[in-house]
Amino acid sequence: MSESRRDGPATGGSTPADSGATPPGFTRSEMMIVAAARELAGQRVCFVGVGLPNIAVNLARLTVAPELELVYESGAFGAKPARLPLSIGDPTIVTGATAAVSMFELFSFYLQGGLVDVGFLGAAQIDRFGNINSTVIGDYEHPKTRLPGSGGACEIAINARQVFVIMRQSRRSFVDRIDFRTSPGNLGGAEAAARTRREEGWLGSGPSVVVTDLGIYHFDETGEMRLDSIHPGATLEQVRDTIGWQPKVADPLPATLAPTSEELRLIREELDPEGAYTK
Amino acid sequence: MSESRRDGPATGGSTPADSGATPPGFTRSEMMIVAAARELAGQRVCFVGVGLPNIAVNLARLTVAPELELVYESGAFGAKPARLPLSIGDPTIVTGATAAVSMFELFSFYLQGGLVDVGFLGAAQIDRFGNINSTVIGDYEHPKTRLPGSGGACEIAINARQVFVIMRQSRRSFVDRIDFRTSPGNLGGAEAAARTRREEGWLGSGPSVVVTDLGIYHFDETGEMRLDSIHPGATLEQVRDTIGWQPKVADPLPATLAPTSEELRLIREELDPEGAYTK
């Protein structure tokens, strides 16, 4: 992640708004997507998950990261989709791409081979150390909610050089204890995680950013999430109400720069005219 | 191997000639190539080794086995070479082939996956049980002659459903003990070989025919080579003089049918006009 980008909001942003209302002009989902896209500045190869990562990464390609090479687990490298694909299995991913390869090749040579800089994931549950659940809510054998499962998320978390997460925060999603560990984050803390990664020969250094509808989190030296930027219109109270633990908060806490009119235009007119991601 | 083919020479052949001279009209090499090609009648998928197998298999495709699918370890399946390739890395193998694939795919899915009916090999040394050496003559560390090595021969012998061998016989090549086992045949005998193949999960059932410039050998129930047909012009004395053990000989011993004029025409005019294989 580029430092200038990371410092951007701190120097250029306004102070957090007191009101919990969404400011006029953009939605919380739009702010989340824009914030996530900006985090990709300076990155080269990004493995794109289904759902919110898909629109964030495509926005980044059109704005802060024109050189970004998009990898879709379905088997495309260097994709330049002419429209936002709803699914990661979509013909627009292939037409005009640099390479269309088998999933064996994609997972073996690109991901496991260490060529992916950022794995960009969504999730149903996350804990303070960035461990992720996308498998079940409740007990595995008799789940309350059966979720889609790993897809490629398990190996992306282990083999991508770093992991970005984008998800809406709530008491059900930001939990003290995830019900199932689908993708490892910083395990029980930074020190143990670093040792495990070294001993088990992981290429990845784990999660580095979580972008939600309320703010942007990075991971501190203990391996725990810390709120480093709060979105315009969001309050600390809202943040605390939607997290199942006492979150660490940067001090001072800058406000995320609001979406620019160009970022909003790209989302609304080019990427998601039907509002599938931004409702 | 088709039974009619196998019995062919016995019913239709002449008795062995007394004279050791090559009969007029064809060379020993031509007889060897023709005999080897005929053994391929009824086969579907043949993995073609470099050298003599290459011309024998291509002759078979033009005569007794028009449906034969040629697999070249360099990565071609269903090759229809418009000329005889000198090497297995030759563009004529690809133009007009059914598929051109990576060596990973060829060795993994086609060979190891069990789709190859016949692996057709040449060799420098062979013993009575069909074990093959194509690595060194003499000691491995300080060889008298350093040979090319396995190439694909090692895994072909293990994974092809059966193995055909074509080689000129001599005291140096048909030996009591090979100097190095590059490709396993019937090991120390049929019974032990069958047990080993079962226990180690081999797909192949080992060598089934050896064609030389003097005759055709199959393997009997003990797993040992037996001379089942002698080429016109060759004598039993010549056979025994060029084998490093007391060879088993079928009784009665039929003579191999001489090459037909069409077989000779194909070799001389279409496959090997420069005589690279038939000198």
Place this chain on the structure above:
Amino acid sequence: MVAAGTARKLVFSWLGNPGVGGLHAIRRRVEDTNPAPLELEEYSHFGMVGRYTAGASNLPFFPLRSYFETDLPKVNPLIRPIRSPYGDETVYAVPPLKPDVTVVHAQRADADGNTQMWGLLGCQKEAAFAAERVIVVVEDLVDEAVIRADPNRTVIPGLIVDAVVVEPWGAHPSYVQGAYDRDNRFYRDWEAISRDAATTAAWLDEWVYGVSGRAEYMEKLGAERVNSLRPSGSAPSGSVDYGVYE
């Protein structure tokens, strides 16, 4: 098949309506065992790719760097650690998967089943080589000469194909690169249809049991909708030269 109750067990790595949401018919069977429980054997994507690769290669296992420090090996005892014979490193292994039948959809095949595809390849090749039987469904049946003109484009050789079904639009509501688009409306509609067992059953009655085959199904979809799925233009690959070597 899950909704219709004909599937007993799923071996899988992802269960979703891509880009839309969950799969309610599966959720009903897993969460409520309605109408019957559904057995699950769960991997990640790479795990499934490895399973097909081992199946196609006749290997007893396939090694991969995944599953470290996750709960997947705990709920699936077939995901097992394996130690490298070089150094003391341990990775995970998955067992071979050899489907009874693999069905592949492709752009074209010849009468012998030699099949070519372009676009996303997934793990269709590995799944085909791993299978006991292979059925290829194609948009176009072509002459053998078309296949042999571009041997690097061949993904599945006729050698392993048991049947070729010529069924244009056979992949709907999914897509075929260059032929038609993904029918996103279908996936979005499915979200509402599949939420309820009764509406799901009604849909099956109308669209599966109620049509004689693919042709009637496409006719029922209507020409306007079908035509809207055609690509807006062509994007030719261009031709390369293999050369004549005689």
Place this chain on the structure above:
Amino acid sequence: MVAAGTARKLVFSWLGNPGVGGLHAIRRRVEDTNPAPLELEEYSHFGMVGRYTAGASNLPFFPLRSYFETDLPKVNPLIRPIRSPYGDETVYAVPPLKPDVTVVHAQRADADGNTQMWGLLGCQKEAAFAAERVIVVVEDLVDEAVIRADPNRTVIPGLIVDAVVVEPWGAHPSYVQGAYDRDNRFYRDWEAISRDAATTAAWLDEWVYGVSGRAEYMEKLGAERVNSLRPSGSAPSGSVDYGVYE
């Protein structure tokens, strides 16, 4: 490099003059340690393919069904048995190979190194992904649009390419599918040249040290010989349609 004495060790699966015979320069070094001994690390073809695949995939080993009951594991202790975690089956493993440099020859690449090839692919892809550095030598430098028009034809992405060398006829005496033929005369002549250290040295003086580069080398070969290597006709792949999806 073996003849010139600059190579110290060979890691290999086959040492021959394809279709012609042995390699005398190697034989001299191995049999007579002349001019110096040559260290050998020997596998089979599939073993080498497995080594590159493990290197490209960052796997600590690659399993394969080969080497059973042969002498190869005895002379190469890096070929090791590995037991399957499913049942009690044992297969063999080879260790990853990560070349310092992989040099690949291909028909075409764009300026970013995105490389396409057709014809026999060997294990060039695996060797490239396994390598620390990749040099691509191509017949033609093409526009990025040519590559992107046919993404399934891309074998090596520019992402892993360090240098693109545009050198027509750069594969001589070998061939390039569709561009020129294998110069079999060269391989046959080499048999006699390489039989003797002195004639080998003279050849190196004339054809390697004595020319300024590939262009002079081709000129020295002569137009007649070069022209005789061109394919006798063209064999076009034909074009397929990826479709525009906007």
